[in-house]
Amino acid sequence: MANRNRLIADKENLRQEILDVAREMFVVEGFANVSMRKIAEKIGYSPTTIYLYFKDKADLLHQICEESFAQLARNVLSIQQLSANSLEKLRMGMREYINFGLKHPSHYEIVFILPIQISFEGGYESSQGKIAFQTLRSNVSQCVDDKLLKNNDVELISQTLWAGIHGVTSLLITHCGFPFVEREKLVESVIETLISGIKA
Amino acid sequence: MANRNRLIADKENLRQEILDVAREMFVVEGFANVSMRKIAEKIGYSPTTIYLYFKDKADLLHQICEESFAQLARNVLSIQQLSANSLEKLRMGMREYINFGLKHPSHYEIVFILPIQISFEGGYESSQGKIAFQTLRSNVSQCVDDKLLKNNDVELISQTLWAGIHGVTSLLITHCGFPFVEREKLVESVIETLISGIKA
DNA sequence: TTATTTAATTTAACAGTGTTAAGTTATTTT
DNA sequence: AAAATAACTTAACACTGTTAAATTAAATAA
Numbered sequence: 285m286a287n288r289n290r291l292i293a294d295k296e297n298l299r300q301e302i303l304d305v306a307r308e309m310f311v312v313e314g315f316a317n318v319s320m321r322k323i324a325e326k327i328g329y330s331p332t333t334i335y336l337y338f339k340d341k342a343d344l345l346h347q348i349c350e351e352s353f354a355q356l357a358r359n360v361l362s363i364q365q366l367s368a369n370s371l372e373k374l375r376m377g378m379r380e381y382i383n384f385g386l387k388h389p390s391h392y393e394i395v396f397i398l399p400i401q402i403s404f405e406g407g408y409e410s411s412q413g414k415i416a417f418q419t420l421r422s423n424v425s426q427c428v429d430d431k432l433l434k435n436n437d438v439e440l441i442s443q444t445l446w447a448g449i450h451g452v453t454s455l456l457i458t459h460c461g462f463p464f465v466e467r468e469k470l471v472e473s474v475i476e477t478l479i480s481g482i483k484a
Numbered sequence: 485m486a487n488r489n490r491l492i493a494d495k496e497n498l499r500q501e502i503l504d505v506a507r508e509m510f511v512v513e514g515f516a517n518v519s520m521r522k523i524a525e526k527i528g529y530s531p532t533t534i535y536l537y538f539k540d541k542a543d544l545l546h547q548i549c550e551e552s553f554a555q556l557a558r559n560v561l562s563i564q565q566l567s568a569n570s571l572e573k574l575r576m577g578m579r580e581y582i583n584f585g586l587k588h589p590s591h592y593e594i595v596f597i598l599p600i601q602i603s604f605e606g607g608y609e610s611s612q613g614k615i616a617f618q619t620l621r622s623n624v625s626q627c628v629d630d631k632l633l634k635n636n637d638v639e640l641i642s643q644t645l646w647a648g649i650h651g652v653t654s655l656l657i658t659h660c661g662f663p664f665v666e667r668e669k670l671v672e673s674v675i676e677t678l679i680s681g682i683k684a
Numbered sequence: 685t686t687a688t689t690t691a692a693t694t695t696a697a698c699a700g701t702g703t704t705a706a707g708t709t710a711t712t713t714t
Numbered sequence: 715a716a717a718a719t720a721a722c723t724t725a726a727c728a729c730t731g732t733t734a735a736a737t738t739a740a741a742t743a744a
Contacts, residue, residue, distance in 0.1 A: 444673045451651020473644045481681030530723050
């Protein structure tokens with residue numbers, strides 16, 4: 285009944301194709317509006333085939349999250365390796381985080397806004413997410429070493445900054461009906477307020 | 485089949501009882517895990533009765549949101565009417581917002597994290613939510629009048645602060661598995677960083 | 685090559701979901 | 715008491731995630 289003209293020759297890649305198709309659908313239609321049957325139809329397999337590669341719908345989401353986290357982690361890591369003022373790198377890293385979220389709103393939604401309560405029973409932990417946060421923390425740590433901040437509690441400052449940049453990102457994504465000021469202006473304001481708030 | 489020993493004598497209050505029961509269930513079990521049938525069973529009516537009082541499940545959520553928003557609006561409004569330093573009142577208002585969210589995590593989740601994308605088709609707008617934000621804005625405006633801030637763009641500052649306090653609240657609620665520093669410490673840090681960042 | 689085992693995939697079904705149209709009961713009005 | 719209106723329920727539709735069992739295809743062994 286389903287489309288038999290499969291696009292993938294190598295069946296070993298079926299798992300990856302499910303991931304790609306599911307991500308695209310989640311991004312376009314939203315996690316809740318995508319059923320396992322719809323995914324299955326799109327890849328040309330029966331719904332149950334997906335369960336041979338993923339435990340359940342939540343697991344499928346997890347795997348997608350990990351890939352998104354990984355991309356973000358790579359982006360912020362590449363910034364950290366630039367040769368610039370440590371505070372400036374911190375600023376750039378924060379901006380990259382926000383830009384990543386605004387450029388891929390549904391990815392961000394899936395990773396940072398929705399999933400944890402959706403599928404928390406299995407004790408979801410993202411290794412890639414930890415890497416992204418650790419990069420922020422090491423940026424902060426460098427600033428402390430350079431004596432550029434008024435406080436030297438690296439963990440506290442890092443989490444404070446994360447709260448701030450997550451706040452503006454998630455607000456702009458989920459409250460899209462609210463009459464926000466110009467996007468770039470608000471993002472800049474949040475970053476500058478936070479930096480100014482922690483600077484020595 | 486359903487329980488006929490109805491708790492409410494006055495049938496005019498059925499609508500309010502549905503709201504109360506649904507809120508309680510949403511808070512305890514989460515929006516997605518509560519079905520119309522479960523709500524109906526708890527109030528002792530058939531599932532379709534709910535549709536006589538609410539357009540659909542999303543509408544039911546909206547009404548609950550409005551009530552939550554109203555409570556928050558009352559709380560922050562009562563703070564604004566205290567006779568204290570305007571910057572101090574701003575600080576207290578921000579703290580009240582965060583505390584409200586952490587004290588009623590599922591309410592906050594329903595109102596500020598989830599609903600807008602869940603039921604955006606009908607053009608959802610919260611009047612009570614606007615009042616809550618307007619209170620914050622007028623707090624900021626008073627600070628500007630008192631020349632306590634380094635910038636006088638009231639709208640921009642208000643949205644920047646909202647982003648910050650929403651960030652820490654939502655992060656603490658949804659990423660409950662993350663090893664955050666002590667809650668009170670983080671909340672204090674976010675507020676102080678933001679205030680310090682906008683102060684003259 | 686054929687027989688057997690293993691892997692890959694599907695069929696059918698369960699128990700649940702939001703929602704609607706039509707039917708029924710109860711209450712109010714005439 | 716009869717008619718009209720409101721309150722509520724029954725039954726059904728078209729979905730959902732998920733599982734157990736059956737089937738088909740591929741790989742291995744005789």
